[in-house]
Amino acid sequence: MxxxxxxxxxxxxxxxxxxxxxxxxxxxxxxxxxxxxxxxxxxxxxxxxxxxxxxxxxxxxxxxxxxxxxxxxxxxxxxxxxxxxxxxxxxxxxxxxxxxxxxxxxxxxxxxxxxxxxxxxxxxxxxxxxxxxxxxxxxxxxxxxxxxxxxxxxxxxxxxxxxxxxxxxxxxxxxxxxxxxxxxxxxxxxxxxxxxxxxxxxxxxxxxxxxxxxxxxxxxxxxxxxxxxxxxxxxxxxxxxxxxxxxxxxxxxxxxxxxxxxxxxxxxxxxxxxxxxxxxxxxxxxxxxxxxxxxxxxxxxxxxxxxxxxxxxxxxxxxxxxxxxxxxxxxxxxxxxxxxxxxxxxxxxxxxxxxxxxxxxxxxxxxxxxxxxxxxxxxxxxxxxxxxxxxxxxxxxxxxxxxxxxxxxxxxxxxxxxxxxxxxxxPGIRPEVAHVGVSIAPLGVFLLLLEYSGQPLHEEVWLLPVIDRHVAETLERDGAAHGVVHKRPHAAHAGREAVQIEEALDGLHRALHAVYRCSRGRLIGCVCVHAIQVYTVEPTGHIAEVDAQSQPLQMVLHRDAAALVGKEGRGGVADAVQLALGLAHALERILHVTGCFLTGFILDQMADGEDAFFVREAVGVAVVRDRTGHGDGAERAVVYEG
The missing domain is CATH 1.10.630.10 (Cytochrome P450)
Incomplete structure (x- = not known):
């Protein structure tokens, strides 16, 4: 052996x-x-x-x-x-x-x-x-x-x-x-x-x-x-x-x-x-x-x-x-x-x-x-x-x-x-998280809650690192639910076999272990409940803004997570930003390991209008809580590889 x-x-x-x-x-x-x-x-x-x-x-x-x-x-x-x-x-x-x-x-x-x-x-x-x-x-x-x-x-x-x-x-x-x-x-x-x-x-x-x-x-x-x-x-x-x-x-x-x-x-x-x-x-x-x-x-x-x-x-x-x-x-x-x-x-x-x-x-x-x-x-x-x-x-x-x-x-x-x-x-300035409909920064987070027919598809979709600077424009232009957009968004739709999201979640769950290894055992998971924007995905594919929220960001980054974000898991915004940048840095190492600039994650509405999404381009990191009814409702951390 x-x-x-x-x-x-x-x-x-x-x-x-x-x-x-x-x-x-x-x-x-x-x-x-x-x-x-x-x-x-x-x-x-x-x-x-x-x-x-x-x-x-x-x-x-x-x-x-x-x-x-x-x-x-x-x-x-x-x-x-x-x-x-x-x-x-x-x-x-x-x-x-x-x-x-x-x-x-x-x-x-x-x-x-x-x-x-x-x-x-x-x-x-x-x-x-x-x-x-x-x-x-x-x-x-x-x-x-x-x-x-x-x-x-x-x-x-x-x-x-x-x-x-x-x-x-x-x-x-x-x-x-x-x-x-x-x-x-x-x-x-x-x-x-x-x-x-x-x-x-x-x-x-x-x-x-x-x-x-x-x-x-x-x-x-x-x-x-x-x-x-x-x-x-x-x-x-x-x-x-x-x-x-x-x-x-x-x-x-x-x-x-x-x-x-x-x-x-x-x-x-x-x-x-x-x-x-x-x-x-x-x-x-x-x-x-x-x-x-x-x-x-x-x-x-x-x-x-x-x-x-x-x-x-x-x-x-x-x-x-x-x-x-x-x-x-x-x-x-x-x-x-x-x-x-x-x-x-x-x-x-x-x-x-x-x-x-x-x-x-x-x-x-x-x-x-x-x-x-x-x-x-x-x-x-x-x-x-x-x-x-x-x-x-x-x-x-x-x-x-x-x-x-x-x-x-x-x-x-x-x-x-x-x-x-x-x-x-x-060295240089690493911009902090900026909220412009979505969160855009070289090291930052982007959260998008998706709804279809009035029902949330996911409680959270959390993606990073955000490198692309044209997320908002792409959301308005492409008529599809894009999380963090690939640097070549149109190429992402060409010749990609659709994979149902629950299958992708199951098959790519091992990426969490890669995060764990790169952080030398310090990173054991992540939870994000910071809603920046809520969008509705209409049957036509149009994305309409519904509501804007601002809640504390929570993440489990470390074995001593309770000490980092407080006993109740609710830390201040300043602490949350530091945690976000810390996790982004750990995940960025994954990108270097692959030798790729992975910049995002793209979800497309299923052609038959079912209450679920296809993963067409797998190029980012996400924490997703499945609310489609197709999965078990468990929260998973996954990396989608392009």
């Missing part, structure tokens, strides 16, 4: 494991961290000893080598500068924003342009949603980590996370194939040797379509899709986390931000009076910044996104130190443990970029620092990634000063394939 996985913090052992040899290889078996997404047609997701991997490893590296990366430097800078108006607006509003979510937008915007020649539109406006390609890849990684951690039996279940993983895989392959076809239709490239094609291609897909080897043979078309998934997904998931940790280090370790900014001044990227020069970034410029280079290395040493490059023994192996590894055993060089091994690193938990100037570090074991792994299965995109983060960070730092909001411990998601900070904010 379980798994046996070996780990090491010894660079000598890591060197043996990461080298493809007669003893060790990357073979993804049921104990391997990538088992749930294994695909022997993809370079990262398949076994080494296959013809498909040999072909992928032959064709793909030239597209991300040093010369090819130089070809895409302008693209990186353009993506960085396209994001600046959004960050300017956030700055002007003085609003707090989650660093990881915006770095996810920025990194995926860049990688999407590189791999797919696709503008994801992440910075068209401050509220632009993540592209479905990005959200599905994030879901793929999250679901795979959950499933592989639970044993082989769990992977085969026809429902739950295993079923969702299969659905997500189908969805992402469909989305990527559509974009590959679009690139092929628009391509004007001619076939060329790999080295030349890497310098003339418009994107990685264009390269794979037209690169030929010394025999004039193209990359097999049947291998393009899976490898494009790897290039795209591995590209932005790692870089977004690294950018987030880089900004974290800027604001956590005193003096680093000032030194980096001074270096930008010394190299002419920022003028002596703080003005931004119109610098054209090149690899030579980016890699010539000595403190930037040391800062990135030290960040990757202590806060590397990747942490578990698994390898499999081919036979009985006696590792350095006399450790025996049985055949078909998976061993993981644990990167964080290696990077903080006190036998190798002096004062290992101290953030010290200047250590990289010392002879001690320069003469370290070659596997004492392996943020991109090493050997034949090492990351082929490290040239692209390092240049990308230096340019993006340089552009941001030349324009903004970063300061951290609060001092709470940074959370990460143990059920995600990479290490990423979830609750790391750049």
């Amino acid at each position: 379980g798994k046996t996985i070996y780990l090491t913090d010894d660079p000598a052992v890591a060197a043996v494991c990461l080298a493809e040899s007669a003893y060790m290889t990357k073979k993804i078996n049921s104990d391997h961290p990538l088992w749930g997404v294994k695909d022997n047609t993809a370079i990262f997701l398949g076994d080494t000893e296959t013809e498909n991997w040999r072909l992928a490893h032959k064709y793909l590296p030239p597209s991300m080598g040093p010369k090819a990366v130089r070809h895409y430097t302008g693209l990186m800078q353009a993506c960085a500068r396209k994001s600046l108006p959004v960050f300017d607006e956030l700055d002007a509003r003085d609003e707090a924003w989650n660093v990881y979510q915006y770095m996810l937008k920025l990194a995926s915007q860049t990688v999407g342009s590189f791999s797919l020649s696709k503008d994801f539109g992440h910075f068209d406006s401050i509220d632009s949603p993540l592209h479905p390609i990005v959200t599905n890849i994030a879901s793929l990684l999250s679901l795979n980590k959950k499933i592989t951690a639970r044993g082989e039996w769990y992977r085969h279940l026809p429902f739950g996370d295993p079923a969702r993983l299969r659905h997500v895989q189908h969805t992402i392959y469909s989305l990527l194939q559509e974009q590959i076809d679009a690139v092929a239709a628009e391509s004007r490239s001619a076939d060329a040797p790999m080295a030349d094609a890497a310098l003339s291609a418009t994107c990685a897909v264009d390269y794979l379509l037209h690169a030929v080897d010394d025999k004039g043979e193209r990359f097999p078309p049947g291998l393009i899709l899976a490898n494009v998934l790897v290039v795209t997904g591995a590209g932005f998931t790692t870089t977004s986390a690294l950018l987030s940790w880089l900004i974290y280090c800027l604001v956590t370790y005193e003096g680093t931000q000032d030194r980096l900014y001074q270096e930008l001044v010394e190299y002419g990227i920022v003028g002596p009076n703080g003005e931004r020069n119109q610098t054209t970034w090149t690899p030579d410029l980016a890699h010539s910044l000595p403190y930037m280079d040391k800062f990135v290395k030290e960040t990757q040493r202590l806060h590397n996104a990747s942490f578990q490059p698994g390898r499999t023994s081919k036979t009985d192996v006696v590792l350095p130190g006399g450790y025996r590894l049985p055949p078909d055993s998976v061993i993981v060089p644990a990167l964080y443990a290696i990077h903080t091994n006190p036998k190798i690193w002096r004062d290992p938990f101290r953030f010290d970029p200047d250590r990289w100037d010392t002879d001690e570090v320069k003469n370290r074991h070659r596997c004492a620092y392996v943020p991109f792994a090493t050997g034949p299965r090492g990351c082929i995109g490290f040239n692209f990634a390092l240049l990308e983060v230096k340019i993006l960070l340089g552009e941001l730092l030349s324009r903004y000063e970063f300061v951290r909001e609060g001092q709470e411990a940074i959370d990460y998601d143990p059920e995600f394939q990479l290490i990423r900070p979830l609750n790391f904010y750049r």
Whole structure:
């Protein structure tokens, strides 16, 4: 039922494991961290000893080598500068924003342009949603980590996370194939040797379509899709986390931000009076910044996104130190443990970029620092990634000063394939709950009581977080009962199979456990009896305002809830707002775990006019007390996943 996985913090052992040899290889078996997404047609997701991997490893590296990366430097800078108006607006509003979510937008915007020649539109406006390609890849990684951690039996279940993983895989392959076809239709490239094609291609897909080897043979078309998934997904998931940790280090370790900014001044990227020069970034410029280079290395040493490059023994192996590894055993060089091994690193938990100037570090074991792994299965995109983060960070730092909001411990998601900070904010004003027919705020609550034929359908429907700022207009315009509206409300009605609300409540009740886990056992439930507006849903679908009420907000947030809201469960409005924001923050972590901007919940009147509602778009968090007569009347906390 379980798994046996070996780990090491010894660079000598890591060197043996990461080298493809007669003893060790990357073979993804049921104990391997990538088992749930294994695909022997993809370079990262398949076994080494296959013809498909040999072909992928032959064709793909030239597209991300040093010369090819130089070809895409302008693209990186353009993506960085396209994001600046959004960050300017956030700055002007003085609003707090989650660093990881915006770095996810920025990194995926860049990688999407590189791999797919696709503008994801992440910075068209401050509220632009993540592209479905990005959200599905994030879901793929999250679901795979959950499933592989639970044993082989769990992977085969026809429902739950295993079923969702299969659905997500189908969805992402469909989305990527559509974009590959679009690139092929628009391509004007001619076939060329790999080295030349890497310098003339418009994107990685264009390269794979037209690169030929010394025999004039193209990359097999049947291998393009899976490898494009790897290039795209591995590209932005790692870089977004690294950018987030880089900004974290800027604001956590005193003096680093000032030194980096001074270096930008010394190299002419920022003028002596703080003005931004119109610098054209090149690899030579980016890699010539000595403190930037040391800062990135030290960040990757202590806060590397990747942490578990698994390898499999081919036979009985006696590792350095006399450790025996049985055949078909998976061993993981644990990167964080290696990077903080006190036998190798002096004062290992101290953030010290200047250590990289010392002879001690320069003469370290070659596997004492392996943020991109090493050997034949090492990351082929490290040239692209390092240049990308230096340019993006340089552009941001030349324009903004970063300061951290609060001092709470940074959370990460143990059920995600990479290490990423979830609750790391750049400071600003978080608006309090504002009552404008509905409650609208980046972190707030929205309550809507629905009536049909004079009868309440639900005593309460409580939804958060509220991110969309057009709830009231949508309520008036769409003629349907919208709670917190999805950022793309019209798309929510397209091609969605209707699910009766009692079925959705029952099936999604497990989301409460996710809330419980993310709050580390502190959050045990929630009750909301704060009525803001009461609406009547007329048979025509028109929504009419009936009454406005204002009552104290009550929630059970904590094991000591009675002390928080009073013995009778009725606290003051100020306490209630604080509780609402606290719960919103806890639930917001769920959104980060999924890698999605979930913004709402939509109820549509049933076509046959029955006294119930369908859930057509599941994109929010709700506490619903069922009054339809179809359920048991119990109150439930649920998350609807889009």
